[in-house]
Amino acid sequence: MSADGRQGLTIIAFIGSVFSPYYAWDPTRDPFDHCAVNVVLYGERANRFCMTERGRASLTRDGDHIAIGPSGLSWDGTTLTIRIDEVTAPIPTRVRGTVRLRPGGITPGPHHLDAAGQHRWWPMAPSSPVEVALTEPDLNWRGTAYFDTNHGDTSLEAAFRDWTWCRADLQDGAAILYDVHRRDGSRQDLTLCFAADGTPRDIDPPPRAALPATRVWRMPRQTRSDDGRADIVRTFEDTPFYARSQLSATLRGEAVRPMHESLSLRRYANPLVRLMLPFRMPRRVG
Secondary structure, eight states: OBTTSSOEEEEEEEESOTTOHHHHHOTTOOGGGSEEEEEEEEOSSOOEEEOOEEOGGGEEEETTEEEETTEEEEEOSSOEEEEEEEEOSSSOOEEEEEEEEOOSOOOOOOEEOSTTSOEEEEEEEEEEEEEEEEEETTEEEEEEEEEEEEEESSOHHHHEEEEEEEEEEETTEEEEEEEEEETTSOEEEEEEEEOTTSOBOOOOOOOEEEEOOOTTTOOOEEEEOTTSOOEEEEEEEEOSSEEEEEEEEEETTEEEOOEEEEEEHHHHTSHHHHHHGGGTSOEEOO
16 A cells, blocks of 8 residues: 555466466366466556466566566565556556565464465565556555465365455554454464564454445455454455455554455355456466
8 A cells, every 4th residue: 555545556476376267167277377467556546457367388487586478576685576567357458567565574484274284375574665666557656565475285265265354554563364264164363463574473363343245246344453343444346256445443552554355265166256257357378
């Protein structure tokens, strides 16, 4: 998010795109043939969504660099530089520019989300300075960013029913809440706090706080807050299986504006939902 709270940006580099209908329909299940750089802009005027899936020939990578089609990410030891060159769908408009993220430190990790250890999540740099310089559209801002990695050996819908996640900037660092509902009925509710340099800090698990469902697709939402209360400030994404929102809550005694997501894997696994996805996620081979 930008420092003034007016602009937001999400970037996800996928190898084996977990939300790809093409990957789900591919009998070979080759993850390297289903790659994408998902770019989403959130602004006061309009949002832009890019997620073009590409095949194996579009992927190059080594120890400090990954490129998927015309977009790429590189790490020089202190800065993660992301070069974006993507096109929105279904109405094509370009999103092009550079993002630089400078972590103050790296957290311990990873964390296992399922009992079998087949899904691993690592919030490597949960609160880092970021600079965004886009030429299309013309946007320049600074703020704070969250950087994580996820690795899985099975599909998400095979392991989980749903989850909610949120991250909040604190005066010195960040707090993360990750509440996972597994397919076997068990739960894992993570409550994490880190200083700006990545050092873990103590935090008491806050009580649950109810939130209203989204307006269009009625996606369920809930979170946790020190006083058991939270409010929706803005809904960024309202889809059949996923919602992204900004909240108002209290964590570790501070009034915060967390970024929040709700994901329903049961909804995502619905064949009708998967048939809708190619309109937002086109596939380009070669």
